[in-house]
Amino acid sequence: MAVTRARQPLVTPALPVRSRLAHPALLLTGILLVALNMRACLAAISPMVGEIQQTFGLSSTASGLITTVPVLFQGLGAPLTPRLTRRFGTERVVLGAVLVLGAGVLLRVLPSIAALYGGCVVIGVAIAVLNVSLPGLVKREFPAKAATMTGVYSTTMLVGATLAAGVSVPLEKALGGGWQASLGAWSVLALIAAVAWLPQVLRSRQERAVVAAAPAGRPVDGIWRSPLAWRISLFMGISSLLVYTLVAWLPTILADHGMDRGEAGLVFAFSNLVQVAGAFLVPLAAGRMTRQRGLAVAMAGLNxxxxxxxxxxxxxxAWVSAAVLGVAQGGSLGLALAFIVLRTSSAAGAAQLGGMTQAVGYLVAAAGPVGAGALHQLTGSWTTPLVLLLVLAGVAAVAGWGAGRNRTL
Known part of the structure; x- marks a missing residue:
């Protein structure tokens, strides 16, 4: 398939001015509220895993699946999204995914193990649809500032995760309904996002025709055979694997080496907070570069x-490691998402590349926490898993070097 040198960013012509119902400020508000949901319901469950385990009498392995299943289904659901957006339109698909996400949050708290894991599946698929839809939407609506807007919404995703992890326990105490009330409350955030997104769906027939007539571009032919697409996918996959593995095990690693568990939790929270800065600043820098090779290698090197x-x-x-990993993990996420809009010349291409990279990325990432836990159990030490993560960071640097070349699909 063709890969072309992009000496200057390819800019899709701006859309005509829309009605007040679809004002850019409303669009931005809707995007940010949707993004706020995309990690919050996943992060909120982490402080509650112990209570869920006691409620259902789950083993450690079964409890680990509560966080692994949504990640796995993010990968499995991603390739379906470009077809949905082409058939129903991105706005309707995003609205449907947010509503499904809220339904999954409620399903997850029903008094049944089947409902618990079923809710995790529904949440994973809904997030997959949103993960793939937003890059194409940003490419179409903000063609001249796609990388900057990618940084804004990726930052919002991490802010949502940080807030959810921090308030889940206080929310449980405030509501007085146990872990079910605390986790179920996040469906309200999904409902708020759906209401905020309605102006993007409830447009006049004429406005929909304008959007449909806008040059979204053709899908990329043979994308699964493209070396560039695979480099981006590999960078996304390994970066995500590093994030999810350390999200699952960093507090345990610190505690196993003698750190107080309370301090280990603070170190982990600090690392998550620093991710916000990386997720915002790195895509911003990437959008101002014609090549992002050095930036990608720097993120892998910091990891x-x-x-x-x-x-x-x-x-x-521990605190130094947490700070460095926070910048690297947030920056890698933002850069991987920025690659989707920078390496494509159309909204359709961005949605298609997003489907591929996030399918590969989250399937790879799902293996990280389980694989690291298995290696730890096999060797009785965290040395082997951490050495393997070091090697994978080197592979990410090689993939990022190729992904950051001045080319478009």
Missing amino acids: ALGIAVLLLAPVSG
């Missing part, structure tokens, strides 16, 4: 540095 500090000085270097 490797943070893991190395964790390996060599897990307790004394």
Whole structure:
């Protein structure tokens, strides 16, 4: 398939001015509220896993699946989204996905193990649809500022995750309904996002025709055979694997090396907070570059540095490692999403590349927490899993070097 050098960013012509109902400020508000939901319901469950385990009498492995299943189904659901958006329109698909996400949140808290895991599946598929829909939407609506807007909504995703992780326990106490009330409350956030998104759906027939007539572009032919698309997918996949593995095990690694569990939790929260800065600043920088090779290698290098500090000085270097990993993980996520809009020349191409990269990415990422736990159980140490993560950071650097070349699909 054709890959072309992009000496200057390809800009899709701006759409005509819309009605007040679809004002750009309403569009931005809707995007940010949707993005706020995309990690919150996943992060909210982490502090509650112990209580859920006691409620249903789950084993450690079964409890781990509560966080693994949504990630796995994010990968499985991603390739379906471009077809949905072409058939029903991006606005309707986003609205449907947000409503399905809220339904999955409620399903997850019903008094049944089947409902618990069924809700995790529904949440994973809904997030997959949103993950793939938003890059194409941003490419279409903000063609001249696609990378900047990618940074804005990826930052909002992490802000949602950070807030959810921090308020889940206080929310449980405030509502007085146990973990079910705390987790179920996040369906309200999904409903708010759906209401805020309605102006993008309830447009006049003429406005829909204008959007449909806008040059969204043709899908990319043979994208699964493209070396560039695979480099982006590999960078996304390994970066996501590093994030999800350390999200699952960082507090445990620190505690197993003698750190107080309370302090280990603070280190973990600090790392998540720093991710917000990386997720915003790195895509912003990427959008101002014609090539992002050095930026991609820098993110992989910071991941490797943070893991190395964790390996060599897990307790004394914990805060340094958390800061470095926070920048690297947030920056890698933002850069991977920015690649989707920077390496394509149309909204249709961005949606298609998003489907591929996030399918590969989340399927790879789902193996991280389980694989690291299995290696730890097999060896009785965290050394082997961390060394393997170091090697994978090197692979991400190679993939990122190729993904950051000045080319478009």
